[in-house]
Amino acid sequence: MELRIDRTAVDRCRALASAIAAPVQEFIAAHSTVSVERAVLRLFGVDGVGPDDVPVANLIVDALPEAERRRGAALAFGRGVAETGLDPGVLGEAIAVGRYALADFAGVPDAAALGALRPHVESALAHLRVRREERQALLARWPQLPPPLLYVIVASGNIYEDRSAAVAAAEAGAQIIAVIRSTGQSLLDFVPFGPTTEGFGGTYATQANFRIMRAALDQVSEKLGRYVMLTNYASGLCMPEIAATAALERLDMLLNDSMYGILFRDINMKRTFVDQHFSRMLNAYSGIVINTGEDNYLTTADAVDQAPAVLASQFINEEFAHRAGMPDAQIGLGDAYEIDPGLEDGFLFQVAQAQLARQIFPNAPLKYMPPTKHMTGDIFKGHLVDALFNLTSVMTGQTIHLCGMLTEAIHTPYLADRALSIENARYIMNTARHFGDEIALRPGGRIERRAEDVLAGCEALLDRVAGMGLMAAIDAALFADVKRSPDGGRGFDGVFPRAAGYVNPFENALRGEPFTA
Numbered sequence: 001m002e003l004r005i006d007r008t009a010v011d012r013c014r015a016l017a018s019a020i021a022a023p024v025q026e027f028i029a030a031h032s033t034v035s036v037e038r039a040v041l042r043l044f045g046v047d048g049v050g051p052d053d054v055p056v057a058n059l060i061v062d063a064l065p066e067a068e069r070r071r072g073a074a075l076a077f078g079r080g081v082a083e084t085g086l087d088p089g090v091l092g093e094a095i096a097v098g099r100y101a102l103a104d105f106a107g108v109p110d111a112a113a114l115g116a117l118r119p120h121v122e123s124a125l126a127h128l129r130v131r132r133e134e135r136q137a138l139l140a141r142w143p144q145l146p147p148p149l150l151y152v153i154v155a156s157g158n159i160y161e162d163r164s165a166a167v168a169a170a171e172a173g174a175q176i177i178a179v180i181r182s183t184g185q186s187l188l189d190f191v192p193f194g195p196t197t198e199g200f201g202g203t204y205a206t207q208a209n210f211r212i213m214r215a216a217l218d219q220v221s222e223k224l225g226r227y228v229m230l231t232n233y234a235s236g237l238c239m240p241e242i243a244a245t246a247a248l249e250r251l252d253m254l255l256n257d258s259m260y261g262i263l264f265r266d267i268n269m270k271r272t273f274v275d276q277h278f279s280r281m282l283n284a285y286s287g288i289v290i291n292t293g294e295d296n297y298l299t300t301a302d303a304v305d306q307a308p309a310v311l312a313s314q315f316i317n318e319e320f321a322h323r324a325g326m327p328d329a330q331i332g333l334g335d336a337y338e339i340d341p342g343l344e345d346g347f348l349f350q351v352a353q354a355q356l357a358r359q360i361f362p363n364a365p366l367k368y369m370p371p372t373k374h375m376t377g378d379i380f381k382g383h384l385v386d387a388l389f390n391l392t393s394v395m396t397g398q399t400i401h402l403c404g405m406l407t408e409a410i411h412t413p414y415l416a417d418r419a420l421s422i423e424n425a426r427y428i429m430n431t432a433r434h435f436g437d438e439i440a441l442r443p444g445g446r447i448e449r450r451a452e453d454v455l456a457g458c459e460a461l462l463d464r465v466a467g468m469g470l471m472a473a474i475d476a477a478l479f480a481d482v483k484r485s486p487d488g489g490r491g492f493d494g495v496f497p498r499a500a501g502y503v504n505p506f507e508n509a510l511r512g513e514p515f516t517a
Contacts, residue, residue, distance in 0.1 A: 001395065001436040003355050003451050004443060009459050010360055016462035017315040020470050025323055027270065028277045032502065034189070034494040035271075036278045037061045037073035039240035043124045043248075043506055044077070044117075045089035047207070049193045050096030057241070058190050059096050068102070070499035078113030078503075079105035081120070088120055114503070121505045125285070131250040132287040135227075138218070142227040144175055146433075148368070148393045148401035150425050151231070152418055155180035157199030159209045163216045165415060170220045170228045172419040173426050176253065176400065178231035179213060181205050186236025186265050187490055191245065205232050205242055210249035229253060231291070234279050235261050237271070237491045243279035247286035253332065253400070254283060258320045259313060260293035262474060263482045264300070268492035269471055273320075280324035281510045288330065291400065292317040295336030295369035297480040303338040303373070307353055308457030309479055310335060314357065315462065316470070318364070325510065328363035332400055336369035337389040341381075345446055347388055352450035354396040355441075368393045370404030379406040383424060390428040395436035401425065 038057040050059045061073050068076045080091050083105045094100050152174045154162040159179075166177040182199030185192075195212060196204040203209060210232065217228045229252035234242040239256070246254055258276045261267035283290055294310045294317075314333045321331045335357055339346040357366055371385050386404035393401050403421040407414075441447050465473040477483035508514060 001355065001439050001441055003352070003359055003441060003448055005356065005359060005451060005455060009455050013312075013315050013455075013459050013462055014319070016459070016466045017312075017319040019466045020316060020462065021319040021323060024273050024320075024470055025277075028274050031270070031274050031495055031497055032070075032072065032504070033240075033271050033274050033491075033496070034061050034069075035238050035275055035491075036240050036504070037069065038238075039244045039278065039282075040072070040074050040504055040506055041077060041088075041092065042241055042244045044074075044092075044120050045087065045124070046077075046092035047089060047193075048093060048096065053193065055190050055193060056092045056096045060092065060102065064102065066496070067499070070496055071501055072498075072503040074117060074505050075110060075113055075501075075503045076102045076105075078117040079108035082108050082112040082116035110501070110503075114505070117505055121509055124506070125509060128247050128282075128286050131247065132285075135250055135252065135287060138221065139227050142221050142225055144227055144229075147365075147397075147399045148425075148429060149175040149229070149399060150422055151176035151178060151367075151400055151402045152422065153178045153180050153402070155202045157182060157201070157203050158197040159195050159203050159212055160197065162203050163213060165418075166213060166228075167216055167220045168415050169418050169422070170217065170224065173422045174228070174403075174418075175226070176229040176231055177213070177217060178253075178255075178402075179203055179205070179209070181233045186233070186261060186267070189237045189491065189494065191238050191241050207245040207249060210245060210251060214249050214251070231255070234283070234290075235293075236265060237267060237494070239272075239275040240279045240282070243282040243288075247282050247288060251288060253289045253291055254279075255293065256280060256283060256290040257293040257334075258317050259474070259479065260296060262484050262489065263480050264293070264296050266484065266489045268489035268495065269474055269484060269486055271489075271491040271495045274495060276320065277324050278504075278507060280321055280326055281507065284324060284326040284330060285510050289332050289365055289400075290321065290326070290330060291332040291367045292334045294334040295338070298336045298338035299373050301481045303336070303340070304343070304349065306480065307349075307454045308461050310353070311356070311360075311454055311458040312461045312465070313479065314361065315458070318361065328361070329365065331361075332365045332367045333357065333361055334367045334369060337371050337385075337392060337404075338369075338373050340374050341371070341385050341388075342374075347392070348446050349450050350388075350392050351396065352447045353454060354392050354398060355447070356451045356454060358396050358398070365399035367400035367402070368398040369402050370408075372404075372408055375408040377407075377409050379410075382406045382408055383420075386421065386424055387428055390425045391432055391435075394429040394432050395439075397436060
């Protein structure tokens with residue numbers, strides 16, 4: 001099955017996405033954020049909490065005078081490592097309890113600080129390589145079933161209950177487990193510490209929780225003889241820190257979008273653009289597949305009308321990911337089956353959108369999200385709509401498939417609901433495995449005309465955005481009908497310009513450059 005699409009228009013969309021990203025990239029290169037600096041410290045091994053359970057990384061970055069922060073937390077911290085000879089983790093703990101202050105080491109030369117940090121940078125990156133190689137070895141040992149990969153969520157609020165639900169889901173056939181974050185965690189400007197058992201609508205993303213779930217999924221993977229992947233959320237005010245901790249604990253996927261936090265969580269756009277770049281550099285190096293959030297456009301606005309904006313966002317997300325060094329194989333662009341099921345030929349529109357994305361981004365592991373907006377609590381109709389979603393996914397070659405729940409819009413799914421969802425998807429994807437290979441789309445037919453309209457609308461939108469600039473376009477509500485100000489939203493006070501001699505040794509190393517002040 002193949003659409004006849006205008007390849008010149010596709011090429012122009014990519015060129016427009018590059019033009020849109022270029023000035024934003026200039027801003028990114030000239031700025032850092034408190035969350036980037038905390039991620040740098042976490043990569044050095046700084047962990048734990050100090051007084052009042054404030055994370056040590058926060059205590060250190062918050063205590064830096066503005067002039068020091070603008071040169072990068074690594075430089076000030078490296079002076080302490082050079083002077084004391086302590087391991088970074090131990091030094092962080094000592095600073096947290098007041099034994100040292102970074103101001104104590106102000107006289108240490110920059111060269112000495114960088115020299116002291118070098119082995120720790122190399123050690124941290126070696127650890128990330130080991131975790132990536134572990135994943136590759138386990139996938140070779142326990143190969144995945146063919147895509148679409150069945151993805152389900154767990155969200156009890158208690159990591160230990162989530163662990164049990166995740167194992168049960170894997171045994172029922174799930175290939176990817178996503179631990180939904182506690183409501184509002186994206187708005188916290190710190191990463192909670194340790195295992196957590198209290199969350200609302202989800203479970204806190206912490207490094208300890210990542211470790212607990214990774215161990216459980218490795219154990220069930222061995223039992224089943226197939227690797228079960230783990231997903232969480234690198235979004236919100238701590239995007240780079242979540243990426244760092246996820247890389248350290250061998251997560252396989254992270255929800256990580258260039259505009260999601262701006263549009264749907266009112267996080268400052270400048271903060272988000274800087275944070276997403278460094279987090280994606282870490283994801284690229286660690287072999288983590290990102291999942292972008294275009295599905296959210298379709299839950300806040302009409303899915304038919306927003307289809308061009310979804311495609312435009314996919315082009316923009318692809319461009320920002322490439323600029324962070326991500327290969328196509330790690331760019332899980334999002335979409336969703338959210339057209340009103342009462343719309344005549346709505347199924348044809350869904351096929352057009354899904355197939356269009358598949359052909360435009362042939363090497364991307366597309367993530368397809370299930371119907372939610374128009375679910376009513378009628379479990380029989382819901383199961384039927386999910387079946388059409390499953391059919392669309394397998395016939396258009398989607399890669400990452402979040403299973404829809406027949407009880408969507410009623411309650412958080414029970415284990416039995418999740419099992420029925422997986423059974424529905426497995427049945428359809430088996431019985432229609434090669435359906436897409438066996439059919440041809442009618443030239444000029446409804447599906448092809450719809451795809452042409454979406455692509456033309458996308459090109460027009462990207463052209464408009466390129467003309468006014470991405471930040472101004474978001475301020476004008478051109479995406480998802482949501483308006484955000486460049487200097488508004490949460491976290492803006494955590495963005496700052498880099499001073500001359502700014503140092504982020506991991507950023508330099510990930511680019512293959514030496515880190516020098």
